[in-house]
Amino acid sequence: xxxxxxxxxxxxxxxxxxxxxxxxxxxxxxxxxxxxxxxxxxxxxxxxxxxxxxxxxxxxxxxxxxxxxxxxxxxxxxxxxxxxxxxxxxxxxxxxxxxxxxxxxxxxxxxxxxxxxxxxxxxxxxxxxxxxxxxxxxxxxxxxxxxxxxxxxxxxxxxxxxxxxxxxxxxxxxxxxxxxxxxxxxxxxxxxxxxxxxxxxxxxxxxxxxxxxxxxxxxxxxxxxxxxxxxxxxxxxxxxxxxxxxxxxxxxxxxxxxxxxxxxxxxxxxxxxxxxxxxxxxxxxxxxxxxxxxxxxxxxxxxxxxxxxxxxxxxxxxxxxxxxxxxxxxxxxxxxxxxxxxx
Amino acid sequence: xxxxxxxxxxxxxxxxxxxxxxxxxxxxxxxxxxxxxxxxxxxxxxxxxxxxxxxxxxxxxxxxxxxxxxxxxxxxxxxxxxxxxxxxxxxxxxxxxxxxxxxxxxxxxxxxxxxxxxxxxxxxxxxxxxxxxxxxxxxxxxxxxxxxxxxxxxxxxxxxxxxxxxxxxxxxxxxxxxxxxxxxxxxxxxxxxxxxxxxxxxxxxxxxxxxxxxxxxxxxxxxxxxxxxxxxxxxxxxxxxxxxxxxxxxx
Numbered sequence: 001x002x003x004x005x006x007x008x009x010x011x012x013x014x015x016x017x018x019x020x021x022x023x024x025x026x027x028x029x030x031x032x033x034x035x036x037x038x039x040x041x042x043x044x045x046x047x048x049x050x051x052x053x054x055x056x057x058x059x060x061x062x063x064x065x066x067x068x069x070x071x072x073x074x075x076x077x078x079x080x081x082x083x084x085x086x087x088x089x090x091x092x093x094x095x096x097x098x099x100x101x102x103x104x105x106x107x108x109x110x111x112x113x114x115x116x117x118x119x120x121x122x123x124x125x126x127x128x129x130x131x132x133x134x135x136x137x138x139x140x141x142x143x144x145x146x147x148x149x150x151x152x153x154x155x156x157x158x159x160x161x162x163x164x165x166x167x168x169x170x171x172x173x174x175x176x177x178x179x180x181x182x183x184x185x186x187x188x189x190x191x192x193x194x195x196x197x198x199x200x201x202x203x204x205x206x207x208x209x210x211x212x213x214x215x216x217x218x219x220x221x222x223x224x225x226x227x228x229x230x231x232x233x234x235x236x237x238x239x240x241x242x243x244x245x246x247x248x249x250x251x252x253x254x255x256x257x258x259x260x261x262x263x264x265x266x267x268x269x270x271x272x273x274x275x276x277x278x279x280x281x282x283x284x285x286x287x288x289x290x291x292x293x294x295x296x297x298x299x300x301x302x303x304x305x306x307x308x309x310x311x312x313x314x315x316x317x318x319x320x321x322x323x324x325x326x327x328x329x330x331x332x333x334x335x336x337x338x339x340x341x342x343x
Numbered sequence: 344x345x346x347x348x349x350x351x352x353x354x355x356x357x358x359x360x361x362x363x364x365x366x367x368x369x370x371x372x373x374x375x376x377x378x379x380x381x382x383x384x385x386x387x388x389x390x391x392x393x394x395x396x397x398x399x400x401x402x403x404x405x406x407x408x409x410x411x412x413x414x415x416x417x418x419x420x421x422x423x424x425x426x427x428x429x430x431x432x433x434x435x436x437x438x439x440x441x442x443x444x445x446x447x448x449x450x451x452x453x454x455x456x457x458x459x460x461x462x463x464x465x466x467x468x469x470x471x472x473x474x475x476x477x478x479x480x481x482x483x484x485x486x487x488x489x490x491x492x493x494x495x496x497x498x499x500x501x502x503x504x505x506x507x508x509x510x511x512x513x514x515x516x517x518x519x520x521x522x523x524x525x526x527x528x529x530x531x532x533x534x535x536x537x538x539x540x541x542x543x544x545x546x547x548x549x550x551x552x553x554x555x556x557x558x559x560x561x562x563x564x565x566x567x568x569x570x571x572x573x574x575x576x577x578x579x580x581x582x583x584x585x586x587x588x589x590x591x592x593x594x
Contacts, residue, residue, distance in 0.1 A: 288449075
């Protein structure tokens with residue numbers, strides 16, 4: 001099973017006489033460079049702005065320090081974690097489905113998380129946050145697997161059909177959830193969950209979001225596997241990858257990230273769609289070196305959207321999902337048109 | 344050696360492939376030819392473990408394809424299918440580098456980088472190595488895919504219609520490259536070909552498949568008989584002596 005001799009560094013037949021040349025050019029892009037540093041600085045500036053934006057003046061107010069610690073810091077951390085998580089989920093999902101137009105909100109994953117959340121609230125009205133979260137994660141996993149199975153059964157001709165199927169699936173699950181909520185008189189809760197918002201992120205309630213940091217690390221470790229899976233089942237199998245296992249792993253990670261974010265923050269539409277596409281447009285698809293960019297851009301966009309939501313009708317707030325929905329749908333349509341032109 | 348014993352694949356009661364018994368010796372270029380729907384590609388796909396057989400056994404270099412771990416097989420045999428388009432935006436070099444995945448799981452060392460560079464040079468892709476695949480012509484892209492498979496450094500290389508969508512010049516280039524893969528690098532190349540004349544000129548052995556069965560197996564000199572080719576392809580074929588060997592004339 002040893003490698004054939006021909007491609008050893010000093011081969012007999014191949015490229016004779018060229019061994020003196022430097023052959024070890026770098027294939028992988030560097031993960032950290034000055035551009036990334038600049039990006040980090042910009043996002044840090046946005047986050048600082050977020051820390052000091054709000055109705056209460058944290059400098060002069062009597063409870064400035066406490067307000068800062070109880071709401072501003074948790075809110076900003078939540079922006080970082082949720083933004084990065086949803087952007088990464090979108091990226092992994094796009095690789096696994098080989099489709100540029102999917103992300104947790106265009107495949108029904110978010111709706112499934114909502115259904116799980118509602119079911120557990122109906123069955124155990126006093127369920128703890130972690131119980132709700134597990135329910136949401138399990139439901140996201142099941143829902144995403146259903147979607148993936150469907151894609152594998154039906155080989156779809158057009159890549160545009162895939163998100164349409166996902167959105168339809170999501171709509172069906174969403175209506176079931178709404179019906180259940182109506183029947184059990186919990187519709188109001190549902191509205192609050194689905195409108196993704198960072199308004200209610202307070203100390204003591206958001207800490208579970210740190211789980212998504214673990215998801216980020218896992219995605220980074222498995223980055224190359226996901227990229228290979230993104231080349232399709234046949235190429236992946238050819239290079240010895242266990243394709244189904246990678247699909248399961250990816251779905252699991254997406255489910256955890258989506259489930260946790262849905263429970264704590266709610267629905268963040270289009271984030272996972274816009275971010276990976278923009279990053280890929282500029283940098284290609286070297287997943288490992290793209291991941292920091294995907295996280296950064298995700299954080300940046302969510303933070304800007306949240307800042308807009310907080311200031312546009314001050315002293316009131318608009319849910320961040322509303323801003324994302326407006327911006328995201330415009331970008332989504334733009335991407336569709338672009339792909340049409342290129343196809 | 345690739346050895347198939349009573350390999351069978353059932354699609355329906357009418358469409359069955361096999362049972363096929365076949366021994367492809369180590370080294371050289373072996374071409375699978377035959378009419379549309381004969382089962383050439385399916386056979387290749389089964390050998391390359393992308394599809395399971397319903398019965399029979401396949402051994403490559405003594406390793407049973409069904410029981411050997413996929414990641415170990417990836418160091419013995421590589422297979423490239425006909426249709427390869429994906430949405431991932433990769434450069435030529437990044438794509439070729441994935442051929443090293445069975446050894447590195449993505450973490451390339453200096454040795455891997457050298458092999459990648461050699462594969463790129465071998466297929467004359469140096470000037471294109473930093474271009475994205477979607478910026479290449481069909482012929483260039485096909486070369487990049489084959490370079491990836493070569494970079495996998497396996498003794499056995501299976502290619503499903505590598506000349507598909509290539510024009511005359513690029514088809515000839517590709518076959519010359521594959522010839523060198525066999526002659527200079529000592530790999531065993533098995534390819535599905537559509538054009539019997541390409542098979543006759545560039546392959547050491549031709550395996551004719553018809554209705555899911557191997558009907559002929561031999562050198563091009565042995566197979567280039569009017570009766571044989573007429574029988575295999577279900578259409579009248581004449582054989583003439585061309586400047587570079589026998590030619591099949593079928594129009």
